[in-house]
Amino acid sequence: MPVRVRSQAAFERSSQLIPGGVNSPARAFGAVGGQPLFIARSEGPYLFDLDGNRYLDYIGSWGPLILGHAHPRVVAAVEQAVRQGASFGAPTERESELADRIIAGVPSIEMVRMVSSGTEATMSAVRVARGYTGRDVVVKFAGCYHGHVDCLLVQAGSAATTLGVPNSPGIPKGCTADTLSLPYGDPQALADAFARRGDEIAGVILEPVAGNMGLVVPSAEFLCELRRLTHHHGSVLIYDEVMTGFRLAFGGAQELLGQMPDMTVLGKIVGGGFPVGAYGGRADIMMKVMPAGPVFQAGTLSGNPVAMAAGIATLDELRRLDPYAELDHLGGSLQAGLLALTKELGVPAVVNRCGSMWTLFFTPTPVTGYESAKTADTARFGRFFWAMMDRGFYLPCSQFEAAFCSVLHTEERIRETLVAAREALKAV
Numbered sequence: 001m002p003v004r005v006r007s008q009a010a011f012e013r014s015s016q017l018i019p020g021g022v023n024s025p026a027r028a029f030g031a032v033g034g035q036p037l038f039i040a041r042s043e044g045p046y047l048f049d050l051d052g053n054r055y056l057d058y059i060g061s062w063g064p065l066i067l068g069h070a071h072p073r074v075v076a077a078v079e080q081a082v083r084q085g086a087s088f089g090a091p092t093e094r095e096s097e098l099a100d101r102i103i104a105g106v107p108s109i110e111m112v113r114m115v116s117s118g119t120e121a122t123m124s125a126v127r128v129a130r131g132y133t134g135r136d137v138v139v140k141f142a143g144c145y146h147g148h149v150d151c152l153l154v155q156a157g158s159a160a161t162t163l164g165v166p167n168s169p170g171i172p173k174g175c176t177a178d179t180l181s182l183p184y185g186d187p188q189a190l191a192d193a194f195a196r197r198g199d200e201i202a203g204v205i206l207e208p209v210a211g212n213m214g215l216v217v218p219s220a221e222f223l224c225e226l227r228r229l230t231h232h233h234g235s236v237l238i239y240d241e242v243m244t245g246f247r248l249a250f251g252g253a254q255e256l257l258g259q260m261p262d263m264t265v266l267g268k269i270v271g272g273g274f275p276v277g278a279y280g281g282r283a284d285i286m287m288k289v290m291p292a293g294p295v296f297q298a299g300t301l302s303g304n305p306v307a308m309a310a311g312i313a314t315l316d317e318l319r320r321l322d323p324y325a326e327l328d329h330l331g332g333s334l335q336a337g338l339l340a341l342t343k344e345l346g347v348p349a350v351v352n353r354c355g356s357m358w359t360l361f362f363t364p365t366p367v368t369g370y371e372s373a374k375t376a377d378t379a380r381f382g383r384f385f386w387a388m389m390d391r392g393f394y395l396p397c398s399q400f401e402a403a404f405c406s407v408l409h410t411e412e413r414i415r416e417t418l419v420a421a422r423e424a425l426k427a428v
């Protein structure tokens with residue numbers, strides 16, 4: 001058992017100072033029982049905690065670090081940028097350089113606006129969709145997460161279409177009154193909602209491959225129906241590719257699936273580990289954004305030069321490496337290995353995967369949406385999580401979060417992971 005006394009002391013201290021001891025709830029280990037590790041530093045595919053324990057990292061800061069930690073080219077670009085000044089509140093060429101790379105890479109984006117987080121980007125995209133259409137209703141899907149935007153923090157309805165009920169205290173009912181939450185991946189529920197309210201629907205937002213209920217890949221039929229209905233009713237289709245952008249392919253899920261939205265939301269990888277979000281899409285829609293158009297959206301640190309430098313260096317390295325076939329291959333090895341182990345050991349489980357994103361669900365039921373995801377045995381997941389942690393493998397601390405491989409998760413490291421997973425699965 002690794003010693004974790006320094007992490008424990010650090011958590012005791014932070015808990016006195018910061019609510020729950022963390023600055024984002026996903027980092028607390030509540031869902032798996034226990035206390036979070038405090039990280040001292042990182043290197044390539046590894047994290048090192050305060051006590052000096054090393055972990056092979058399957059989170060990568062929850063998605064951004066597809067190149068691994070402290071990539072030398074990203075570090076050099078950031079160092080150079082910060083020497084020139086951290087922020088100017090005036091335009092810089094770096095903003096166009098990153099915008100250029102996004103527009104060239106993400107097939108449906110013609111113009112793009114930079115912000116400072118994925119939350120800010122989804123919030124802004126919804127505002128623009130509403131401003132562009134002059135309509136109020138927004139459709140989202142159960143189990144999809146779009147940041148902590150008031151109108152998108154809506155609890156899943158069961159099988160039925162439900163009017164939005166806020167997920168959190170502090171969100172007035174009015175904020176979610178125009179939010180429709182539908183079951184993910186269900187073409188019939190979608191068709192019913194459009195039949196009833198199609199002409200009121202400003203936009204539909206979804207994760208085109210979902211990572212925030214664990215990894216779930218929707219059917220082609222669902223995505224086709226979504227594109228057909230939004231087009232037919234003049235609603236803006238918004239792909240939230242904060243997680244999938246530059247992850248499943250350089251051009252994100254839309255490139256992989258060959259299905260184009262009207263707007264796309266980006267974050268995570270596009271900032272290379274720095275606080276960046278972006279939203280973009282068809283030029284006629286994006287030209288509604290102030291000061292080109294009337295829809296207000298602004299940010300003191302938007303397009304921050306240091307963050308832009310990290311994003312540019314990350315995207316350039318991804319272009320140079322073109323790692324997506326290799327990442328898919330590594331993900332496939334891990335998926336096949338985990339499936340074989342669970343079968344051999346008689347552990348009821350499914351392994352969902354798309355490219356380098358994956359989730360081992362402890363359930364015999366195929367996981368195709370939020371309801372089926374919730375059939376997973378979270379207590380068993382918690383035991384598995386700690387058994388892997390004790391062996392030096394850092395997995396997401398919730399059954400309902402996707403794990404990620406980076407370009408540094410070699411076949412050898414996948415093999416080591418599977419050796420540990422065999423022991424961990426035996427123990428749970």
Ligand SMILES: *Cc1c(COP(=O)(O)O)cnc(C)c1O
Pocket residue numbers: 117118119120122145146147148207211212240241242243267268277
């Ligand atoms: C992480 C995430 C967000 C929120 O991004 P933040 O930078 O945490 O605000 C939004 N949508 C999806 C799909 C995400 O994975």
